[in-house]
Amino acid sequence: MNVRISGRAPLMAAIFLIAFVSLWTACSQKEGAPVASEQKNLPPIKIAVVGSHSGDLASYGIPSVRAAQLVVDQRNAACGIAGRRIELLVEDDVCKPELAANAATKVIGDGAQVVVGHICSGATKAALGIYKEARLVAMSPSATNPALTQSGEYPNFFRTIASDDAQARLEVDFVLGRLKAQKIAVLHDKGDYGKGLAEFAKGFIEADPRGAVVLFEGITPGAVDYSAVVNKINQSGAQAVIYGGYHPEASKIVSQMRKKAMTIPFVSDDGVKDDTFIKVAGEFAEGVYATGPVDTTRNPIAIEAVAAHKAKYGEDPGAFFLNAYAATLALVNAFEKACATDYDAIVKALRSEWVATPLGIIRFDERGDAIGVGFAMYQVQGGKYAEIK
C-alpha cells in the first residue's frame, strides 16, 4: 500500500461539506418561514425568552416561558403595544454559559428588542456582555448573583428577584437573632450560587459580635455520601447550619444529620425552598428553615396569573413563574410608557415608572434591582413551607 497520506480525505471532506451546507440551509429556511408569514403592517415587537428549557434545570426555566406567553397572549388579544403585535423568541441555554452566549447572539440576530432571562446566574453573566454591546435590556426572573447588579458593569441588566446578599443577610439575622445560635457552620456546594451565598453569610456573621463561624466548607455535589462532613459539623460544636446550594444535596445532608441524631437547626436558601425538597427529604425535612421570595400569592394580579396558567396548561405554575410574569409586565409597561423601543428610553422608563405586577407595585433602582421585592423566612411545618413572621 503505497498511497500517500490522506489520499481520499480531501474528497471526503468536500462531500461532507456539501452535504452539510445543504442540510444547514434547509434548516435555516424552515426557521425563517413562519416569521415572514406573520408580518403585518407594523413590525412586531420581539421579546426573547432565554433560559434552561431542557436538561436538569428545565423546571426552573419553563415556567418563565409560560409566564411570558400568558402576558403576551393577553396583550396581543388587546391590540398589543400601541397597535404593534408582540412576538416571543424562545431560546434554550440549558443553564450553560457557553450555550447562553450562543443563544444571546441568536436572539440578537433574530431581532429581539428586549430579553426576559436568563435563568441561572452563570449563564446570565455570559450573555450580558453581549446584550450590553448590542444595547439590549435583559431582565432576569431568577438570577440572584449580587455582582450582576452591584458591579455596575451591566447597566442593561434588571431583575425581579432580590439578590443573594439580601438572602444571606436575612439568614444570618434569623440565625443570630431568632435562633440565638452563636457557633455556626456554613456549608456550600462549591457552585456559583451556593458558594457566593455562603461567602456573604460568612462575612455577615464575622462582622457581627453575636456569632462566630466555626466551620466553612464546600461539599462535593454528587458524592456517594456526606457522612464525613456531617461528622465534622457534629465535631465543630455548631449550634446551627447555614447551607448555600440546591435541594438535592441539602436533603442528603439533612437526612444524614437527622439519622445521626443531630437536631441542630438547618437554614438554607431559595434553592432549597422548593416543594421537591420536602418530598425527597420526607420526615427529615420537618423543621428546616429556608428563605424564599415574599409570598405574594394573595396579590390580585398573581391570583389572576395563576388562574390563567391553570386554564391554559392544566397545572399549577412552577418556580419563578410570578417573577417572570412580573418581568414581562414591567418590560411591556416600559415599552408603552416610553412610547419607543430604543434602549435609552426603555431603561429610563424601567427606572422611573411604577408598574403593578404579581409581586406588588415595583420599579427598578439605578443598579437594576427591583424596589419592593424581598425575601422572607420559611419553615417546613407539617410537610409544607410556612412563612415565619
Added chain:
Amino acid sequence: MDPKEEIKKSFIAAIWFMFLTFPIMVVRVDTIEHTVTWRWERLIWVGAAFFLLSFIWRRLLDRKLTGPSATDTAPAHAAPRWKHLTADSRLKRPALAAAALFFLAVPLLFSWNKTILVTNALIYVVIALGLNIVVGLAGQLVLGYVAFFAVGAYGYALLNLHYAVGFWSALPIGAALAALFGLLLGFPVLRLRGDYLAIVTLGFGEIIRIVLENWNELSFGPSGIDNIPPPDFFGLILNLRQTHIAIYYLMVVLTLLTILVVSRLQHSRIGRSWEALREDETAAQAMGIDTTRAKLSAFALGACWAGMGGVVFAAKQKFINPGNFTIWESILVLCIVVLGGMGSITGVVLAALVLVILPEALRVFADYRWLVFGAMLVLVMVFRPEGLVRARRRVYAFEPTESDKTEGP
C-alpha cells in the same frame, strides 16, 4: 442465512429486550406521590423496534466481519474506482480549494450564531489536533486534557485582569503556559503506562478544575471572570458581530497553522519517535530512542494547542468559569480524536466538526440528543473501529510489509 433462523433470532432478541427494558421503560414509580404508572404500550414498541433492529444489526455485523465483497457485490466494484478517484491528485486540489472557499465564506453564508458555532468547532479542531499528538501519535492515553484548555483560558483572563496583557501577547504566553503544565504533568507520570496514565491524567484535570473552584484569591472561584476583552484587530473599532467574524477568521488561520505544524511534526524525527513510542515503548527504547524526551515533548507540544485554543475561547466567550472545564470536555475531545481515526489529521478535523455541530443540529430532538449521541458513539465504534478516516502511515520501505497486507483497503 436461513430466513427462518433469522426470524427466530430476531424474535429472541426482541423478547430479551422487552424483558430487559421492562422495569425502566414500562413501570414508573413516583415515590414522592406514591403512585405507579404502567406504560404497557411501550413494551410493544420496544419489541417491534428490536425485532427490526436485530436484522439490521446482524446484517451490518456480518458485512463488517466478512468484508464487503462477500455479502454484497456492489461495493466490491465501487471500491477500486473510489480508491482510484481519491488517489488522483488532480481531484485533491479542487477538493481542498472548495473546502477553503467554503470556510472563507461561512460568515457570508450563515447567520451570526452559526458562525460562532463553526468558530467553536474550529477551536475544538485545534485542541483535538493537540490531543492527537499525545494520544494518536505518541499513544499516551490522557483523560484530563481539558486542564490545558483551562490553563490557556484562565491564563489570558488573569494576565489581562492583573497586568493588562493584550490578546496577541497572551496567545503565545497561553500556549507556553499550557506547555509548561504539560511538562509538569509529564514528569511524575513518566513511569506510568496505559490505563494508569489515563486515571492520573483524569485526576490532573479534576485537580485543576477543583482548584479553580476553591481558590477564590486566584481565580474568583465558581463565579468566574467576566468582561474579558476581545482581541484587538489592527486597532479597528468593531461591533460585537464584526468581532465575532474577525475571531472566526482568526480561528481559520490558527487551524491552518495547527494543521501545518502538526503534519510537519508528524513526519519529523520527533514525530517518528512518537510513533515508535506508541507501537512499543520497550522496543523504542532498545532502538535508542530517548523515550523520556519523546514523552515530555509530546505532552508539551500537545498541551500548547489546547492553551492557545483556551486563550481564543476566553476572548470569544468574554466570560469563563470552572464549569466550562469539566471532565466531559476532556471526553468530548478524546472522542473527536478516536472517532476521527487516531493520528489522522483530516479525520480529526471532520470529527470535530461533526461532534461539535451535531448536538446543535440534533436540537430538533431536544431531549433525545444525548441519547442519540451516546448510541452513535457506540455504533460508529462497532462498525468503524478505526474511526471515520483511517490514519495512513507513510511507508518508507519499497516492498509492502506483512502488516500492510492484512490491513486491507
Added chain:
Amino acid sequence: MNWDYLLSLFMGGLTRGSIYALIALGYTMVYGIISLINFAHGEIYMIGAFTALIVIGVLTLAGWNGMAILLIAAAAAVVYAAAYGWTMERIAYRPLRRAPRLSALISAIGMSLFLQNYVRMAQTANFLPFPNLIPDFACLKPVAHIVRASEIVIYAVTALVMLLLTLLVKFTRMGKAMRATAQDREMAMLSGVDVDQVISLTFIIGSAIAAIGGVLIASHVGQINFYIGFLAGIKAFVAAVLGGIGSMPGAVLGGLVLGWTESFFTGYVSSDYEDVFAFLFLVGILIFRPSGLLGRKQTEKV
C-alpha cells in the same frame, strides 16, 4: 484526640470504601480479562438501584412490607444489572474485541451516556427518595453518631461478597477458567476454555456486585437519580487503579483506602479539596508503586 470523632470518620470511610470496593470489583474483573476500562460500569450500579426502587414501589403499593420487599428488590436489582451487563458486552464490546483498545473505551463512554439518558428519559431527571429498608435498631441509638444499622449491613454484605467471590475464583471450574483467561487468553482458548462464556460471566458477576452496592448505598443515603453512577464509577475506577487494576483483593483494598483517605482528609483538613487530595494520593502511590498497591509488576515482553 477525640476518639469518638476518629472512630466516626473511620466508620464513615469504611462505608464509602465498601461501596467503592463493590463497584471497583467489577472494573477490575473486566479489566483483568479483556483490558477494557468499562466506563459504563457506574451506570450498571445506577440501573441496579433504579430497578430496586421500581420493585419496591410496586410491592409497597401491593401491600407488601418488611424484609420480603428488601430481598425481592435486591434480587431483582441483581438479576437486571447482570442482564444489562451481559447485553452491554454483547452489543458494545464483543464486536470490538480485535479493535484498537481506545475504540472500545469510546464505545464504553457512549454506552455510559446512552444508559444515563435512557434512564433519565424513561424515568425522571429529578431525585427520587429511596425508602430506608434497613431499620435503625433501637440498641444502636447511643452510637448513632458513629455507626448506623445500614452501615453495619453494608460492611457485612461487602465481606460476604468478597468471601463468595474468592471461593468462586479459587475453587470452581469457572473460576479456574477465569484465571486462565486473565493470564493468557489465547492459551486458555487453546486449552479448551470457552473464552466468550468466561467474558460474559465476568460481566454478569461484576454487574451483579455493582447492583448490590447500588441498592445498599441508595438505602443508606435515601435518594437516587440517573446521574449517581458517574461520579461513583470514576471513584471506583480510581480505587481499582490504586489497588492495582486486574487484582481483586487490590480493588477492595483500593476502595477502602480511598474511602478512608477521603473521610479523614475531610474530617481533619477540608472537604474543599477532598477530591484533589484523593487524586494526589493516587499519584503518590503510583510514583512509588507504578502498578498500584497489589498489582503484579508488569514484565514487558520484547
